[in-house]
Ligand SMILES: Cc1cc2nc3c(=O)[nH]c(=O)nc-3n(C[C@H](O)[C@H](O)[C@H](O)COP(=O)(O)O)c2cc1C
Ligand code: SF4
């Protein structure tokens with residue numbers, strides 16, 4: 001599409017040595033930090049709020065607004081404030097944060113220090129999934145360089161501002177990407193979610209006010225502080241300003257991470273950026289925002305643009321984390337859904353009965369269906385299970401497991417009932433849309 | 436659910452930290468407001484040092500962070516990457532979640548099984564390789580992929596797997612297939 005494709009988050013990607021302080025600084029790193037150190041914390045928050053930036057971890061909550069939920073100092077009872085960067089990146093189909101840190105660790109460090117200053121935190125933690133050991137090593141090196149240059153630590157650049165930044169390595173648990181589970185894990189507990197409220201902004205790590213933000217969110221903050229809210233709002237759509245990293249995988253010719261303005265037409269992402277489908281293939285379905293969001297049909301793909309509002313209006317799905325998984329006509333959707341449910345059954349933390357029992361049960365029905373051993377009644381049980389897990393659990397994981405099931409069954413019922421040897425029953429479609 | 440649900444079969448006997456470990460642990464503890472928060476980093480340190488987390492190792496860690504051993508065991512069993520059983524010298528973990536599956540992960544697993552003559556979850560008789568399937572490792576755009584120890588190997592083919600495993604069997608160090616800085620989108624997969 002003929003829109004400008006500014007490179008905000010990927011500006012330094014591809015420059016040899018972009019992960020070193022010298023090269024990053026040659027190409028503008030830490031300009032935003034110098035500016036932020038001259039600004040009052042409330043003014044930094046105000047700029048981020050005015051930019052309309054929404055969290056890139058999946059929920060799309062306005063970042064500046066979240067920061068204002070931290071209670072003012074007089075109401076904190078002497079408790080410190082923490083910033084935690086979520087680099088757990090475990091949602092199937094999502095692989096952007098790894099590249100962000102690998103190619104430009106200083107942009108994240110800069111974003112952490114700026115955000116910490118805005119919310120009044122003196123310590124920031126970057127929680128990386130356990131498998132990212134090699135990414136953590138590079139980030140630790142970058143942190144050591146930044147610390148030695150006085151950009152992180154005590155009295156940053158002589159400003160009197162103190163912000164320490166530490167990395168923390170998880171150990172293999174998808175659920176630790178959920179913010180309350182992540183904080184439990186950071187505290188040295190089992191990584192189990194907690195009921196909200198209280199929200200972390202009020203009572204988070206060590207029961208202190210804590211802001212959790214995704215890697216991409218904090219990197220965008222860096223750009224926004226340097227270039228201003230208006231420049232950011234000039235990109236993307238009115239309700240979803242800025243650019244987003246789309247992680248494209250599956251049956252396409254050029255999988256990879258693409259930075260594009262929000263509101264980019266989905267079909268053009270698929271055909272122009274990703275090089276289209278493999279020769280002779282046709283599109284069967286797309287999962288637009290990581291494995292947890294509802295699936296989309298080709299007709300929906302044709303009408304949607306890549307932003308929070310359009311995807312939801314057109315298909316009832318979500319932009320999520322930007323994990324764009326493309327499936328062509330060879331894909332067996334029963335097998336694909338069984339694959340995803342194995343993931344959820346494996347990763348449920350086990351605290352809530354509907355989620356713990358339900359995910360395993362849904363997986364077992366799907367394996368039987370895949371192997372031609374299930375009946376029409378089993379498919380009804382499958383839908384009931386999904387409907388009874390959604391919104392009935394401590395954390396959003398339950399819904400994340402239910403939404404793929406509900407949407408596959410609603411949008412592609414023929415494939416499922418055919419496996420049970422019957423046609424789609426007359427009463428199926430209206431009931432399915434009632435959810 | 437833990438990948439290694441069984442309690443450890445054997446142990447290490449009494450174990451202790453070196454002076455260098457103690458210094459590293461003391462430094463780690465300065466990062467956090469509580470001692471307990473250093474538990475996960477210390478378990479990682481212990482696993483690197485002793486290979487896996489036996490009861491003996493977990494008891495040592497419990498003393499270090501001043502927690503009952505049962506608490507340490509409760510945390511360690513939550514995380515799949517913390518080994519409650521020994522594995523081969525190299526742990527091969529092939530991702531089989533959706534994007535990798537679409538790119539042929541099952542064939543990759545079959546190839547490795549044939550080559551090593553083991554089933555998933557088993558270790559080769561010479562103790563060199565353990566094979567496992569794992570869930571999404573955030574490399575879906577460069578699928579199919581596997582992780583060996585701390586390294587990612589992406590856009591796998593049977594030939595590239597043979598090259599990597601041959602090298603390891605000969606005692607060569609792991610090659611460094613980490614993403615190149617300028618390679619943030621990938622080659623056409625048509626071929
Ligand atoms: C099951 C589950 C898994 C999640 N995994 C991640 C993750 O890997 N990375 C992430 O940034 N957010 C993840 N989130 C969202 C976080 O809870 C949180 O909303 C986010 O980190 C906030 O950052 P943001 O406002 O910058 O988007 C997950 C949420 C749920 C319910
Ligand atoms: S919904 Fe699932 S993952 Fe979330 S707390 Fe309950 S059992 Fe754990």
Ligand code: FES
Nearest residue numbers: 530535572574575
């Ligand atoms: S699906 Fe294999 S790395 Fe994501």
